[in-house]
Amino acid sequence: MGSFPQPRRLAACAIAASLCAATAAYSLAGPAGEELLRTDNAPGRSGGSLVVALRSEPKTLNPVLAVDISSRDVVRCLTADLIHINRASLQTEPALAKSWNVSSDGLEYTLKLRRGVRFSDGQPFDADDVVFSFEVYLDEKIHAPQRDLLMIGGQPIAVQKLDAETVRFRLARPYAAAERLFDSIAMLPRHLLEGAYHDGKFSEVWPLTASPSQFAGLGPFRIKEYVPGVRIALERNPYYWKEDRAGHRLPYLDQITFLFVASEDAQVIRFESGDTDILSRFSAENFDVLEKDAAARGYHLADLGPGLEYNFLFFNLNNLASKQFPEIASKQAWFQDVRFRRAVSAAIDRESIVRLAYNGRATPLWGPVTPGDKLWIDNELSHPPHSLDRARQLLKSAGFTWTADGALVDPHGSPVEFSILTSSSNAQRTKMATLIQDDLSQLGMNVHVVPIDFRAMVDRLLKTYDYEAAIMGLANGDADPNPQMNVWLSSGSTHLWHPNQEKPATVWEAELDRLMEEQLVTLNYAKRKRLYDRVQEILAEQSPVICLASPNILIGAKNRVADFHPAILDPYALWNIEQLYLQ
Amino acid sequence: MRRARNLWVASLLLAAFHALVLFAGFFAPYHFAAQNRDLAFAPPARLHFFDADGKFHLRPFVYGLKHAPEASSKVAPDFSHPYPVQFFVRGAPYGVAGVFSASMHLFAVAQPARIFLLGTDAYGRDQFSRFLYGGQLSLLAGLLAAGISVVLGIIVGVLAGFYGGWVDEALMRGAELFLALPWLYLLFAVRAVLPLHVSEWQVFLLIMAVIGLIGWTRPARLIRGLVLSGRERNFVLAARGFGASDLYLLRRHVLPQAYPIILTQLALLIPQYILAEVTLTFLGLGVGEPVPSWGSLFSPLQQYHVLASYWWMFLPALILVPVFLAYHVTADAMQERWKSVAL
Numbered sequence: 067m068g069s070f071p072q073p074r075r076l077a078a079c080a081i082a083a084s085l086c087a088a089t090a091a092y093s094l095a096g097p098a099g100e101e102l103l104r105t106d107n108a109p110g111r112s113g114g115s116l117v118v119a120l121r122s123e124p125k126t127l128n129p130v131l132a133v134d135i136s137s138r139d140v141v142r143c144l145t146a147d148l149i150h151i152n153r154a155s156l157q158t159e160p161a162l163a164k165s166w167n168v169s170s171d172g173l174e175y176t177l178k179l180r181r182g183v184r185f186s187d188g189q190p191f192d193a194d195d196v197v198f199s200f201e202v203y204l205d206e207k208i209h210a211p212q213r214d215l216l217m218i219g220g221q222p223i224a225v226q227k228l229d230a231e232t233v234r235f236r237l238a239r240p241y242a243a244a245e246r247l248f249d250s251i252a253m254l255p256r257h258l259l260e261g262a263y264h265d266g267k268f269s270e271v272w273p274l275t276a277s278p279s280q281f282a283g284l285g286p287f288r289i290k291e292y293v294p295g296v297r298i299a300l301e302r303n304p305y306y307w308k309e310d311r312a313g314h315r316l317p318y319l320d321q322i323t324f325l326f327v328a329s330e331d332a333q334v335i336r337f338e339s340g341d342t343d344i345l346s347r348f349s350a351e352n353f354d355v356l357e358k359d360a361a362a363r364g365y366h367l368a369d370l371g372p373g374l375e376y377n378f379l380f381f382n383l384n385n386l387a388s389k390q391f392p393e394i395a396s397k398q399a400w401f402q403d404v405r406f407r408r409a410v411s412a413a414i415d416r417e418s419i420v421r422l423a424y425n426g427r428a429t430p431l432w433g434p435v436t437p438g439d440k441l442w443i444d445n446e447l448s449h450p451p452h453s454l455d456r457a458r459q460l461l462k463s464a465g466f467t468w469t470a471d472g473a474l475v476d477p478h479g480s481p482v483e484f485s486i487l488t489s490s491s492n493a494q495r496t497k498m499a500t501l502i503q504d505d506l507s508q509l510g511m512n513v514h515v516v517p518i519d520f521r522a523m524v525d526r527l528l529k530t531y532d533y534e535a536a537i538m539g540l541a542n543g544d545a546d547p548n549p550q551m552n553v554w555l556s557s558g559s560t561h562l563w564h565p566n567q568e569k570p571a572t573v574w575e576a577e578l579d580r581l582m583e584e585q586l587v588t589l590n591y592a593k594r595k596r597l598y599d600r601v602q603e604i605l606a607e608q609s610p611v612i613c614l615a616s617p618n619i620l621i622g623a624k625n626r627v628a629d630f631h632p633a634i635l636d637p638y639a640l641w642n643i644e645q646l647y648l649q
Numbered sequence: 650m651r652r653a654r655n656l657w658v659a660s661l662l663l664a665a666f667h668a669l670v671l672f673a674g675f676f677a678p679y680h681f682a683a684q685n686r687d688l689a690f691a692p693p694a695r696l697h698f699f700d701a702d703g704k705f706h707l708r709p710f711v712y713g714l715k716h717a718p719e720a721s722s723k724v725a726p727d728f729s730h731p732y733p734v735q736f737f738v739r740g741a742p743y744g745v746a747g748v749f750s751a752s753m754h755l756f757a758v759a760q761p762a763r764i765f766l767l768g769t770d771a772y773g774r775d776q777f778s779r780f781l782y783g784g785q786l787s788l789l790a791g792l793l794a795a796g797i798s799v800v801l802g803i804i805v806g807v808l809a810g811f812y813g814g815w816v817d818e819a820l821m822r823g824a825e826l827f828l829a830l831p832w833l834y835l836l837f838a839v840r841a842v843l844p845l846h847v848s849e850w851q852v853f854l855l856i857m858a859v860i861g862l863i864g865w866t867r868p869a870r871l872i873r874g875l876v877l878s879g880r881e882r883n884f885v886l887a888a889r890g891f892g893a894s895d896l897y898l899l900r901r902h903v904l905p906q907a908y909p910i911i912l913t914q915l916a917l918l919i920p921q922y923i924l925a926e927v928t929l930t931f932l933g934l935g936v937g938e939p940v941p942s943w944g945s946l947f948s949p950l951q952q953y954h955v956l957a958s959y960w961w962m963f964l965p966a967l968i969l970v971p972v973f974l975a976y977h978v979t980a981d982a983m984q985e986r987w988k989s990v991a992l
Contacts, residue, residue, distance in 0.1 A: 331953035351954035418686040422772060426718070485846040490933060493952070500772060500938045504684050514846040515938045533845075 100182030101164060102309045109312040110629055110647030115321035118640065119333045119342045123326050124298065127281065127289070128272040129252035130202055130210045135347075140324060143300055143643055144186075145252030146284035146307075148177055148196065149245050153633035153641035156441070156545045158245050162191070162253060162284060162307070163233075172240040172589050179231045184305040185255045186281070186288035193227040198256040198263075200225040208268055214552075215247055223247075240587045242594055243546055255282040274298070286317040286644035299323045308644055318647035337622055338363065345622035346632070346639040349494065350427035353620045365624045372429040372438040373619040373634040375541035377495060378611040379414075379486065379502065381407065383563040384531040385571065394534055397484055400476060401535075407609040409460035413505050415452045419615050423497040427620065431613035433602045434553075438616065438634045439545045441591075444599040447606055454508055461509065474510030483512040487526065487536040490517035495537045498614055502537075528565055537614075538562060545635065547585055547598045554582050554601060563610045574608050625649075656982035659975040666972050670784035674743030677778035678757045678764055682939035683741070685763060685773030687716040691724040693768040693961050700731060708733045713762040732762035768961035770949065774939075780965045783941035786849065790857045791923035795915055797861025798922075802868025803911065807899060809869070810876025821873065824866040832863050833932075840934050852936040860925045868914045872907055879903040909983060916980035920973040943969070 124137035132141045150161040160166075163177040183191040203210045204222045216223050221238035228234055237244060258280065262271045272281060278289040284307070287300035300322045308316040325342065327333045334352045337345040340363065345356075357367055381401035382394060400406045416430035429436065432450070435443040450456070465477035474482040486502065488495045499515040506513045526533045540560070543549040552558040556567040556575040570576035578601060585597040605611065621632040621639050628649045632639050640646075669676050685691075696709040710731040717725035734756055742752040758764045767776035809820040836859060847855070879885065885902045893901070923943070929935050930944020931951075938945075946965050949955045955962050 334953055349954070351952070351958075355954045355957045415686070422686060422689050425723075487845070496938075497771065501684075501686075503938065504682070504772070507682075516845045517933065518845070 100184075100307070101180045102307055102315070103160065103164070103180065104309055104311065104313075105316070105645065107310055107629060107645050109310045109314055110318045110645070111649065112314070112318050112647070113320050114318075114648035115323060116319050116344070116627070116643075116646065116648070117323045117325060117342045118344050119327040119336055120324045121328065121330070121333070121347075123295070124274060124324075126273055127276075128269075129254065129283075130208060130212070131269060133211050136324075139637060139640065140298060140300070141252065142250070142285070142637060143287045143322060143640065144281070144283040144285040144289065147248055147251050148179075148253065149248035151246060151249040151544065151635070153635045153637075154631055156635065158249070163248075166245065168245075172244075173237050175235040175237075175244060176228070177233050177235070179233065180307060181231055183284065183307045185257075186283050186285070186303040186305055187255070187258075187279075188305060189255065189257050189282065191253065191255075191284060192230045193233050194230075195253055195256045196233045197225050197227050198260060199251070199254040202254060202259075202263060202268065203251060205268075207266075212251055215549075216251075218244075240589060241548075242586055242589055243548065246544060246546055246548070249544070253284055258282055287319075287322055290321065295326065297323050297325045306644065310645075317644035319643075322643065337365070340364075340624075343624045343627055344630075344639050346620070346637075348620060348622070350425035350617070350620065353427060353622075354425055356622055364626070365622055367620065367622045368632055369427055370619040370621065370632055370634050370638075372436045372616040373541065373638075374436055374438055374543075374545065374616075375539050376431055376434045376436055376613055376616050377498065377537065377539040378431075378434070378613045379410070379498075379535060379537050380563045380611045381535045382531060382533055383571075383610065385564070386531060391532060394532070396480070397534055400482065403464050404608055405460045405464040406466075407612065409457040409464075409509070410506065411609050411612045412450060412453050412460065413457040413509050414502055414612065414614065415505055416614060417452065419498050419501055422501060423494045424615065424617050427618040428615045429618070431616050433606050433613055434540075434550075434611065435598075435602055436616040438619075439542065441545060442547060442595065442598055444602040446599070447602055457509055468510050472510050473512070481512060482510070483514075484534040485514035485516045487523050487533050488515065488517050489520040489523055489538075491520055492539070494617065495539065499537050527562060528559070536562075541636070543636070547582070547594070547601075551582055551586065554578050554605075572608075574604050578604055652982045652985050655978050656986075659978040659982070662971065662975045663979065666975075667788065670781055670788050672745060673778075673781035673785055674745055674751065675753060676755050677743075677775070677781045678740065678754055679775045679778045680741045680743065681774065681779045681782040681941050683774060683778075685769065688714050688724050688763065688765075688769055688773040689771055690959050691763075691765055691769040691773065692959075693964070694764045694766060695726075696734070697731070701728065706733070710734060711758055711762060711764050714765075730762075732758040732764075734758055734764065767964045768959070770962070776946070776961070776965065779941040779946060780943075780968070783943045783946050783965075786853055786936060786940070787923055787926045787943040790853055790860070790926045791919050794857045794860035794864065794922045794925070795918040797857070798864035798918060799868050799911060799915055801861070801865035802914070803872055803904075803907075805865065805869040806872025807876050807904070810873035811880055811895065811899060811903065813877070817873070821870070824869055827863070828866050832859075836929070836934055846937070849936045849940045856926050856929055856935065859929075860922050864918060864922065868911070868918070871910060871914065875907045875910060876903055879906045909986065913980050913984045916976050916983060920976045923969075923973075 120136040120139060122134070122136045124132070124140045125134050126132055126137055127141060127144065129141045129145050132138050147161050148163040149158050149166065151157070152159045162180055162183060164180045166175055166177040168175055179193060179196070185191055200223065202208055203212050204216055218237045218241045219239040224236040226234045226236070259268070259271055262268050274292055278291070281289045286303055286306045288303045290299040290301040292298045302317055302320050306316055310316060327336055330348055330352070333342070333345060334348055334356065336342050338356060353367060353369070360366055382398065383401055386395045386398065420426060420428045420430050433444065433447050437443055461474065466474055466482070468474055476482060486499045488499045490496065496515065496517045503513040503515050523536065527536055540553065552560045553562070555561060556564070556570040556579050559565055561567070564571060570579055581597045581601050585594045588594045588597065619632070619634045619638050623630050623639070626649045628647050629642070629645045631642060633641055691714055694711045696711060698709055699705055710733040712726040712728050712731060714724050715727040717723060735758065736756050738754055738757045739752045740754045740757055742750055744750045756764070765775050765777065767780060770776055770779070805820050805824065809817040880903055885898060888898055888902055926935070926942065927944040927947055930942050931948050935944045936942050943965065949962055
């Protein structure tokens, strides 16, 4: 270790000088002038192949177009980003950018690229590739899902090449935690894609069926073969830019195979029988089934505690043209009364939801920030216990009464009856709805549970507004409030109870808008936290979303998979794929 | 002789089973929607006759249940106190055939203990009660659907067989067209245009009408064949020669030859249509929570963890085996009888 050449020290100094350098990584120059990223993990064993199941075939291998979970899981192994969020620490760390610094006004980010990095086809990576990649992501015609994130204050991030190893990003206005934006923005090979991009054929680039020689990425693996309907296999990228503590180039694994296994139960059975090495995204019931013979079959299971997913019930608060859905519009008088929403919240027994819908592997929620998001959860938020008495009190104060046989009627004498939509493919949410149905029947409400196809449901929630109430789950994409902007801003497209408002419909929604906009441009964590705490308080007071529970992240892996550190942030299991090895 | 006895046994079994379902409120100890959230997936209750000291009790008793997070099913018996089974007790009120209401139950145990003869489901609801109540929807839908399709089948079959010619052509080609339609997809389409929430009565009528309307083609073909050969018999031709009207001929001479076949068809169609309801509910076209039907009782069996951990969830399906067998024995015996009559 002592005999490393001089440039390494220089590079280390450069990092120390930069403002936001992570401490866990060092850079050094390899034999060919390469600055490999040295990780601090203990050396592992090379070779072997890992098998993982995907719920469906990836739709594409184009990082700019990949939106479905399967495509993203595969693309993640093939590509790399400039600055990365470490899934274990939830902090940013250098990746293709070995260091960066921020101007004092918070508007300019200057990134220093790692020297000597090569794509998986051996071609060098430099600032031109970075500029090209952002040009593509920001192109309106491409419709990249990442584009929204890269628009700050209505302006796209401006990218400028300073020299072959330095790129400068300029924001239109200050943006809190802007370096987190770079996570998962995969760098593209200009030498392979520029032609197609200028010919307007970018959306056809890198389908699943293209031959491996057409691909090149900066990830730990590259494409080996694709067998339609069966599997896609990736092989080790010999040019990968990380090495372990002993100077051994990562990744350790020779191959990783993604099998296409269509249902959760089938995946559980394949894992149980030893066909696959790692299992994620499965239910607590299956966790308990698998746990029984974990020891005998040589795998172990981990319950990582609450993730970032929050499930909630909400009512239709849209401004409905009364002619369109007269029945729903007539019920909105109840939904718009905060006492009604609070009464529903008080009547819901969240403990039984946790116990029956998640076999106890979940956390009851009173706000949208889960205990998994330790930096941002408002610990002062009150957790009013399940109380039918309080619910009745609230309803009474809102003018509701009960008939002789216990049915709840509104001040105009109509019985309270509504239906709750859930996605039929999510057994847990359907269970929650059935439990809530029973809870609310204790208040004299006649509630119907309507499980429908997820797409049909999203269509009703966000396009036609033809629903009364619904149960949904959202998973925050990052342990930071910014990905939630679209949910809490009244103009947001996923402001579920009343999306795309031209101006805030209520005083408290105006307050939410103000707080969210302010936290976005506040660079100080403590100040941002105070603003976001207030957002959580308003949401709890007004209950536009009645939060129910956050499921624990559950992971299974064979005992032979070493250096395995599942995390609560997506991708839960494979985020450190380059460090995994087989014992 | 043996067949005659079989017929008796099968008919008795069927009568008893239908009575059980019809008076579900009386035979079921609990309401179908009553949840016991601490007792989800409780195994079937064990009836004990001997207590801890080995003393025999004529009146069976059960032990209470408690939530036990460490047990694999999360529920364990609490041996501290026995609860004897009581008969003819007043409990939760229920309606009988939608006409009058009552609160007398055949059996129960004192609170806080519970008696779950077939265990409980994911919400701690009594599977036995849900099975009986579920039968009201599934069995009745099956019976009525079989009735509809046989009546339609008779009308079409008789018209086609008796009048022949273009009537026959039109009706039978129409029936073939009907057979060729992709019904399942049409059903999904029909469900999609219906409002999101439909009451259990609407679902009941829908299922019944759909199954009945799809099912008439096979009995119609069969009856057409019978009528076709029946109308050429000498005594029918003779009656026609004496000036008998079509209606008289049909009523008096042709249809009676088909009665045994029609009965057999009914006995065969009923179990088939009960299963059709189960399939439709399984596919999400049935009645919504918390109202049970046999289809909704079976749908948890799609899940691996239920298959792997809770064997009692299969019991309702197993109970249906002798019931369907009884229907088939009845059909078989009736066919045999008809043969001897025809000879």
